[in-house]
Amino acid sequence: MNEVHRLDGQTAIVTGAAQGIGQGIALVLSEAGANIVIGDIQDASNTLRQIEQNGGRAVSMLMDTSIPSDAEALVELALSQYGTLDVLVNNAGIDAPRGTIWGLSNEEWQRTIDVNLSGVFYCTRAALKPMLAVGSGCIVNISSQAARAAGDPNGSPAYNASKAGLIGLTVASSAQAAPKGVRVNAIMPALVESRDFGWSPEERAAQIRPYPLGIGKPGDIGQAVLYLVSPASRWVTGTALHITGGYERSGPWF
Numbered sequence: 679m680n681e682v683h684r685l686d687g688q689t690a691i692v693t694g695a696a697q698g699i700g701q702g703i704a705l706v707l708s709e710a711g712a713n714i715v716i717g718d719i720q721d722a723s724n725t726l727r728q729i730e731q732n733g734g735r736a737v738s739m740l741m742d743t744s745i746p747s748d749a750e751a752l753v754e755l756a757l758s759q760y761g762t763l764d765v766l767v768n769n770a771g772i773d774a775p776r777g778t779i780w781g782l783s784n785e786e787w788q789r790t791i792d793v794n795l796s797g798v799f800y801c802t803r804a805a806l807k808p809m810l811a812v813g814s815g816c817i818v819n820i821s822s823q824a825a826r827a828a829g830d831p832n833g834s835p836a837y838n839a840s841k842a843g844l845i846g847l848t849v850a851s852s853a854q855a856a857p858k859g860v861r862v863n864a865i866m867p868a869l870v871e872s873r874d875f876g877w878s879p880e881e882r883a884a885q886i887r888p889y890p891l892g893i894g895k896p897g898d899i900g901q902a903v904l905y906l907v908s909p910a911s912r913w914v915t916g917t918a919l920h921i922t923g924g925y926e927r928s929g930p931w932f
């Protein structure tokens with residue numbers, strides 16, 4: 679690997695890395711040399727095992743990103759375990775219930791905003807304290823193409839709103855943190871096959887059709903994160919990368 683993409687000696691928090699895209703991000707950053715700290719509401723031992731089998735170092739804790747004290751505890755774990763915090767990847771997120779905005783309950787709306795938007799704020803605020811103290815660090819927020827497109831008529835308005843809010847949070851925090859040496863960027867993935875979606879062969883074919891490069895894999899997002907947290911992107915902040923397999927070029931949605 680090119681030296682400009684190495685993260686040796688650095689520490690990276692990845693939220694929601696027990697499975698899916700977060701697991702793919704954690705594996706890529708570990709292969710680049712980073713110590714990994716995972717915060718997830720479910721057990722992350724599967725990811726820890728894979729990292730250790732590859733010769734990497736990782737720890738995890740059970741936590742909920744939507745609880746401010748949990749976010750603080752996750753940052754404290756990174757500092758106590760490895761002594762530094764260089765990277766925060768805000769990946770943890772939930773799919774809100776699908777349906778109309780007029781059928782959405784207060785509870786469904788609130789939980790989606792709490793996890794997908796407030797949780798990112800809590801983790802970012804906690805991570806910025808040690809990062810600003812040393813004058814360096816990189817934060818990546820995993821948004822979605824849903825930030826700018828409804829997707830389908832039976833989509834999820836709360837999810838769209840939460841992922842669009844992340845773009846605003848990225849822009850605002852990047853502007854404030856850049857003069858202090860911290861970069862903040864976002865990624866807007868299209869469909870990533872992060873787990874078994876239970877598709878029939880026909881459903882799978884229909885899902886893949888709008889993707890000239892096929893559907894994404896968790897490692898594809900991991901590679902984009904690696905670019906955004908490595909010195910290769912030293913002049914990049916406040917941006918949102920569209921990592922989509924060419925999806926937006928082939929359909930009528932945009």
Ligand SMILES: NC(=O)c1ccc[n+]([C@@H]2O[C@H](COP(=O)([O-])OP(=O)(O)OC[C@H]3O[C@@H](n4cnc5c(N)ncnc54)[C@H](O)[C@@H]3O)[C@@H](O)[C@H]2O)c1
Nearest residue numbers: 694696697698699718719742743769770771822869870872
């Ligand atoms: N899969 C896709 O097609 C896709 C596309 C665009 C964006 N995204 C975004 O990428 C991220 C990961 O998606 P995924 O498909 O891997 O999802 P996933 O459901 O497979 O994994 C999400 C992980 O986050 C954890 N998590 C959920 N709520 C949490 C909380 N409150 N605190 C801590 N951990 C929590 C889960 O336990 C799980 O391990 C999400 O933010 C999602 O919105 C996914």
